[in-house]
Amino acid sequence: MSALEGPTLHVKGHVVLSDDREVGDLWVKDGRVSLTRPSAQGTNMVDLEGWVLPGLVDVHCHVGLDADGPVDAATAEAQAVRDRDAGVLLVRDAGSPADTRWIQDRADLPRLVRSGRHLARPRRYLRNYGLELEDVATLPEVVRREAAAGDGWVKLVGDWIDRSDGADSDLAPLWPQDVLTEAVAAAHAEAARVTVHAFSDEVIPSLIAAGVDCIEHGTGIATDLMYEISERGIAVTPTLLQVGQFEAIARQADGKYPRFAARMRALHERRHEQVRELYDAGIQLLVGTDAGGTIEHGRIADECAELVAAGLPARDVVAAASWQGREFLGYGSLVEGASADFVVYAEDPRENVEVLRHPTAVVLRGELVAGASLVTG
Numbered sequence: 001m002s003a004l005e006g007p008t009l010h011v012k013g014h015v016v017l018s019d020d021r022e023v024g025d026l027w028v029k030d031g032r033v034s035l036t037r038p039s040a041q042g043t044n045m046v047d048l049e050g051w052v053l054p055g056l057v058d059v060h061c062h063v064g065l066d067a068d069g070p071v072d073a074a075t076a077e078a079q080a081v082r083d084r085d086a087g088v089l090l091v092r093d094a095g096s097p098a099d100t101r102w103i104q105d106r107a108d109l110p111r112l113v114r115s116g117r118h119l120a121r122p123r124r125y126l127r128n129y130g131l132e133l134e135d136v137a138t139l140p141e142v143v144r145r146e147a148a149a150g151d152g153w154v155k156l157v158g159d160w161i162d163r164s165d166g167a168d169s170d171l172a173p174l175w176p177q178d179v180l181t182e183a184v185a186a187a188h189a190e191a192a193r194v195t196v197h198a199f200s201d202e203v204i205p206s207l208i209a210a211g212v213d214c215i216e217h218g219t220g221i222a223t224d225l226m227y228e229i230s231e232r233g234i235a236v237t238p239t240l241l242q243v244g245q246f247e248a249i250a251r252q253a254d255g256k257y258p259r260f261a262a263r264m265r266a267l268h269e270r271r272h273e274q275v276r277e278l279y280d281a282g283i284q285l286l287v288g289t290d291a292g293g294t295i296e297h298g299r300i301a302d303e304c305a306e307l308v309a310a311g312l313p314a315r316d317v318v319a320a321a322s323w324q325g326r327e328f329l330g331y332g333s334l335v336e337g338a339s340a341d342f343v344v345y346a347e348d349p350r351e352n353v354e355v356l357r358h359p360t361a362v363v364l365r366g367e368l369v370a371g372a373s374l375v376t377g
Helices: 073-085 101-105 136-149 163-168 177-189 204-210 223-231 246-253 258-269 271-280 300-309 314-321 323-328 353-357
Strands: 008-018 021-029 032-034 045-054 056-061 088-093 111-114 153-157 159-162 170-173 193-198 214-217 235-237 342-345 361-364 367-371
Touching: 008 323, 008 342, 045 323, 045 361, 056 300, 056 323, 073 088, 073 101, 073 361, 073 367, 101 111, 136 153, 136 177, 153 177, 159 163, 159 193, 163 258, 170 258, 177 193, 177 204, 193 204, 204 223, 223 271, 246 258, 258 271, 300 314, 300 353, 314 323, 314 353
Parallel strands: 008 045, 056 088, 088 111, 153 193, 193 214, 214 235
Antiparallel strands: 008 021, 021 032, 045 342, 159 170, 342 361, 361 367
């Protein structure tokens, strides 16, 4: 935004840097953060006032994807803009069939960490979404290729409905243990981490044994495995907006796949209890909307509100959606000399998570890209 080219941006009020550090002022010059007053400010100063958080993070998002598969660049751009305007300035793309590398060249769009395509088996995932491997033994080599082409992450589909059993069809793991373990090792050898789609309880022991780094959804994680997951440092992204759709999925399956329908309905009914148990076990919980399939982009505030409704403290949810999520993905917070990526609010969202719905200013790479209601000077 040309209005901020050249001037010093001064943010005053409450600048939250981390769990235990907060300052009263922050300055931005040439896109960088300074926590000390510039020695020569001149007269070209733009002020913002309010509560400031490091840019929000959506760790389970699908830019370039909708319910039918890959979308064109214009649609992907609109998705990214919607996330940005909601305060999301860092996205981990948890699988996309579209080539979205071009987003990384756009200074006005959120920073994007790509995981490549979902890796699945034929007819064991959503149509037009992932790479479907006819030969399961090829998984390690495909993982190695995806790891080298991505941004430090690989996305596997760990379980999905197996329709071959007729009325008894239900969720079932996709990969043999030895193949899965070799695939995770292949990703780690390429300095990439592995995250896995997992609804069921059956798949979780194999993921732990294979050494995965993150579990998406995690609706079936048994209580007796939660502390092991915590001790191993495996993070979980609950995606409550997605799990909130399980009842509708169950209704669609009623009649033809009654066993699967019953499972999805049970997971839906205990979704909040499940998240509380994951939190109480000390597992690192991440915030992800699962936007890009049947869920609209820009709903980070809704996902945070769902986590609070499940019984998690608002302060911890906000931390996970901001500085903790950034640290998990290897991005810094608002330290001296860092890129100025932050969101301003009129009130403290740690006291009321609903405040996240109304950012008054969004600053990305030092530019005011959305909002401006509290600009003075």
